[in-house]
Amino acid sequence: MTARIIDGKALSKTLREGFKSRVSALLAQGVQPGLAVILVGENPASKVYVGNKVKACEEVGLRSFHLGLAADATEAEVLATIARLNEDPLVHGILVQLPLPPHIEPRHVLEAISVNKDVDGFHLYNVGGLVVGNTIFPPCTPYGVQLLLDTTGTDVAGKNVVVVGASNIVGKPMALMLLQREATVTICHARTRDLAQHTILADILIVAAGKPGLIVPQMVKQGAIVIDVGINRLADGRIVGDVDFAGVRDKASWITPVPGGVGPMTVTMLIENTLRSAERARHLRASDDYQDWEAPKRPPETD
Numbered sequence: 001m002t003a004r005i006i007d008g009k010a011l012s013k014t015l016r017e018g019f020k021s022r023v024s025a026l027l028a029q030g031v032q033p034g035l036a037v038i039l040v041g042e043n044p045a046s047k048v049y050v051g052n053k054v055k056a057c058e059e060v061g062l063r064s065f066h067l068g069l070a071a072d073a074t075e076a077e078v079l080a081t082i083a084r085l086n087e088d089p090l091v092h093g094i095l096v097q098l099p100l101p102p103h104i105e106p107r108h109v110l111e112a113i114s115v116n117k118d119v120d121g122f123h124l125y126n127v128g129g130l131v132v133g134n135t136i137f138p139p140c141t142p143y144g145v146q147l148l149l150d151t152t153g154t155d156v157a158g159k160n161v162v163v164v165g166a167s168n169i170v171g172k173p174m175a176l177m178l179l180q181r182e183a184t185v186t187i188c189h190a191r192t193r194d195l196a197q198h199t200i201l202a203d204i205l206i207v208a209a210g211k212p213g214l215i216v217p218q219m220v221k222q223g224a225i226v227i228d229v230g231i232n233r234l235a236d237g238r239i240v241g242d243v244d245f246a247g248v249r250d251k252a253s254w255i256t257p258v259p260g261g262v263g264p265m266t267v268t269m270l271i272e273n274t275l276r277s278a279e280r281a282r283h284l285r286a287s288d289d290y291q292d293w294e295a296p297k298r299p300p301e302t303d
């Protein structure tokens with residue numbers, strides 16, 4: 001079997017086209033959705049990611065605010081910047097690019113962001129929302145993976161899903177979202193003993209461990225859906241995921257490429273969350289009924 005490609009770039013393009021009418025509707029009401037990105041220091045990879053985000057914002061008509069702070073900026077300075085953006089009505093989403101320099105405690109920073117502007121979904125309130133099955137802003141990468149899975153037409157309910165990698169920004173929230181959809185979820189680490197014994201059972205294998213070549217064909221069940229969240233830059237400059245793409249492609253039914261899979265979807269869902277924040281801000285002001293995001297219910301059974 002040669003797996004079909006789950007094309008994150010194409011899905012992103014379609015979704016971003018769809019965003020334009022929502023931006024127009026907001027503009028007609030005098031609101032331009034705005035995203036503020038805070039970057040502390042000069043991490044070259046972070047600069048590329050922030051650049052991608054700002055570019056994507058412009059593409060769909062969002063206003064973006066890029067706040068660059070020096071690498072030696074104090075935690076108090078970062079918190080003061082956030083406090084100002086929390087109050088700024090032109091800003092609907094605030095993102096602090098991770099990783100932060102070691103002298104800054106990420107939890108202090110993430111908890112300072114208004115939950116109404118936490119478009120990354122990293123604030124404890126939004127994380128807690130995932131645990132009980134709804135949240136204001138689902139975190140962008142797992143949210144994007146969920147949409148990529150949906151394009152395969154697979155109902156995850158009852159399926160074995162194995163998530164490799166238990167980070168706060170991908171693995172853990174991903175597992176919670178799939179659990180809500182009634183998948184049987186196993187969370188592994190790159191160092192899980194006999195990792196292959198777990199991954200071989202996966203109908204859906206999601207890999208976010210940051211280790212190139214971690215997943216080889218012998219670890220994958222015939223016909224599995226494989227989602228590669230890893231982004232690793234090799235010495236020769238090539239970007240690869242955590243999955244041996246060429247090898248695993250012969251066993252899987254569907255697979256995401258790197259680049260062009262999950263990465264572009266992360267940026268797209270950031271824009272989705274920022275748009276929703278702007279839409280939601282209007283409703284909150286008008287104090288009418290507003291339904292926050294809720295994990296989609298299992299689709300009705302058809303016979």
Ligand SMILES: Nc1nc(=O)c2c([nH]1)NC[C@@H]1CN(c3ccc(C(=O)N[C@@H](CCC(=O)O)C(=O)O)cc3)C=[N+]21
Binds near residue numbers: 098120
């Ligand atoms: N507060 C915060 N929120 C984040 O969402 C966040 C972060 N910090 N820190 C770093 C990670 C990483 N991340 C990516 C975004 C876009 C691509 C992306 O566009 N990838 C493309 C291009 C890859 C390339 O050429 O480098 C692709 O996979 O096709 C990848 C990775 C967001 N992150």
